[in-house]
Amino acid sequence: MSNLPSTMTGAILPGNSTVELRQFDVPVPGNGEVLIRVKSSTICGSDIRAIYREHLGKGPEGYQGVIAGHEPSGQIVRTGPGCRRFKDGDRVIVYHISGCGVCNDCRRGYMISCTSEKYRRAYGWQRDGGMADYLLAEEKDLVLLPDQLSYSDGAQVACGFGTVYEGLEKIGISGNDAVLVTGLGPVGLATAMLARAMGAPLIIGTDISASRLALAKDRGLCDHVFPSSPDNLAQVRALTGGNGVEKAVDCSANAQARLTCIQATRKWGKICFIGEGGTVSFQPSPDIIHDQKTIYGSWVTNIWRMEELVERLVRWNIRPETLITNRFPLDQVSEAYRLMAEGNCGKVAVVFDEELK
Ligand SMILES: [Zn+2]
């Protein structure tokens, strides 16, 4: 067993758009737990929305002043007693919500919606997360990271790519589909990347940020990009024989963009809402009922689908880490959150050891 330090640095988010670095004891794994050397820990839009600027979250998004970061990937350096599958040296992704394990949602693998008030604790929200040198995790929350993927690929799967894959599986993407993606932040870019891998030959993206539009276009993730506007409906129809796309995914949470998703989807098409918060209004009869459309909501994913996704990423030969535009060491974590809050970037990661590049 490697010699580990007794203390470590971790980042706390006080809720005033700053980050505080503090010293903590390195945790000792108990029964069914492992200690992970964090290698990559990415920042999520939800961290900015519900914690960094102010502590807005309630319930599952209630931040308890713990070490931040719910998108961690790393290597097990100490395995507690009673672990059944994982061991020292394993490269792992942490599914970011630890559930009770025995409620109906947990038994479906959706720990995200665990109904136990006492035992449901999300990493980086109600229990210590990945913005630290080490992370204590429960073995049941781990997904094995294939050797072909980097830790930064893994961190991206922990929340964003897992969430996107779930939404795309719900609406089903194939080579038949033109896909509209509204909102080209990290989740929207991941949507375009996975939709392409699943066969979509035509991907159209919209966003308010010129730099994000450019990123999506330059990297070949979207075939066409448009600044968000009421013209988007006509623009999408013009590219799809006047019919609209077969599938649309909203990653923006913006009311106008959601309406565009609904209206720019053709008859019998499917729409998925992934972006959190906000509102939308539409006219049920002309907008969905008469055109036989279905709207899906999708929240995170289940743990078996996350295992399936890492296998598929290897098969498709795609690398989520290519969406990371900025990497920072832990001592520059303030800069990482500030950049992500500004929004003129792709994904932002705090990285360690071999991931520092
Ligand atoms: Zn996240």
Ligand SMILES: [Zn+2]
């Ligand atoms: Zn549960």
